[in-house]
Amino acid sequence: MKRTIFGNQGLPWLLLAPQLAVTLVFFLWPAGQAVRQSFLREDAFGLKTSFIGLENYAALFRDPQYLNSMQVTAVFSLAVAALSLGLALLLALALDRMLGSARIYTTLLVWPYAVAPVVAGIMWWFIFNPTIGIMPHMLRALGYDWNHGLDGSDAMVLVVIAASWKQISYNFLFFVAGLQAIPASLREAAAIDGAGPVRRFLTITLPLLSPTTFFLLVVNITYTLFDTFPVIHATTEGGPAQATNILVYKVFNDGFLGLNLGSSAAQSVILMAIVIALTVIQFRWIERRVEY
């Protein structure tokens, strides 16, 4: 809050107008349409619509494909979060021991942030190509026949690796910042008391890092829920047999290709509820951090 302000009444509206116009036309109005649409049923020709209450939602929760999609999304999200957070923490801990070479390692580790998810997806898709890819070639030597076009879990592993690869750099930067914020005196005192590196990590570093970890967990879940759409779209397209059909891909698929508007709208509304919940969690956490 500012103590002193400008007195004009019209000017602030003029300054806000562009942002509010874009927000109203492209955010609030479509979101409102999605909510309205989710209570309606439209016939095949779009001529007649009727109000059906929560029927679209009820249908979704009876639909085994939707329930499967929820499960797939949960597995995908948690796998990507665990893999990218784990590797990023390991790299950040290693970097924490570096003195002179920290900068060059950081440069060499952060650039994948700038790579578009679709490019990450295409590159890993190429590496795992069942006929000529290098990974299936190596796996075959180990006696495993890789084919993400036929095997659902192979496809899931592929999209998890592609999505995590891109996210490591982001998590790494925040873990490095989190580690630097831990006072060195704490670890030194523990070292004087005879605690080894493992013990110090478990009793000092990890607990003091937990706000960062929690924040990153929320960010990573948001990332896997929405920003990984291109990875799925460019590689597995939700298949084989729905094995990688995450919620955000299904909304797109049902709305644009299946043209099932009511169901797609209901799915949109459910996703919005998930984002709102995640945003609220994230902001509450930030309030807490301020007290820290």
Next chain:
Amino acid sequence: MVEHRPILTLVAHLVLILGVLTVAFPVWLAFVASTHDSTAFGSGVIPLWPGTHGVETYRVMLGQGISTSGAPPLLRMMANSLLMALIIACGKIAISITSAFAIVYFRFPLRTLAFWAIFITLMLPVEVRIVPTFKVVADLGLLNRYAGLTVPLIASATATFLFRQVFLTIPDELMEAARIDGAGPMKFFRDMLIPLSRTNIAALFVILFIYGWNQYLWPLLVTTDAKFYTIVAGIKRMAEVADAVPQWNFVMAAAVLAMLPPVLVVVLMQRLFVKGLVETEK
């Protein structure tokens, strides 16, 4: 470092080198693939060392594109991407900085409501409301236009919050002094606030440029005319062909070209990039 343990330091170096190699591995293979002839992908395993057709591949892709799959020359797609990224980044910064100015330096009715209207955009990513948003843009006749490609993505709660945060740390005395000297609100905004938030603008620009360049779903839906294709959204169309006809060298060349500009921005402006990343997540 708390104590001297050479073995641990060695392990740390090993972990980091392994990490750097893992992260670079797919990009290396993509680059290698783009330097080979199409015949290299017929059978066997993908090549691991660069071939001799690199110059040719990139020349064909930049100048002609793949005619068989209707992919236009990549140079044009990259120009479209650049334009889209610049409009989105500059547009977001422009409308957010004025919004933050209005919210911080004025008191007017419905101020809180305006603030919440902007805040709520944070909770409505485009993927979630894709069908109705597409309909709005189609109804407005903005398909296959640069305006349709950029304007719907231009609202930004994060940027508005960032500038609000910056303005709140600027001492009140500065504004009082400006007022005593007879400066109106717009003069104060132009001569005081913008210069004072220069580094924040630059850091935000780096993040938003990457965001704009990497847009995928939205350009994919809004552009059906090849004149407006962006490179990131165009990759999928090329990859679909590669599945049937092994043109992996062309697809990987497109992947390399699609990631080059944003990666260069991160590497060359690392300090601003890190600042922008940390600030926008506050």
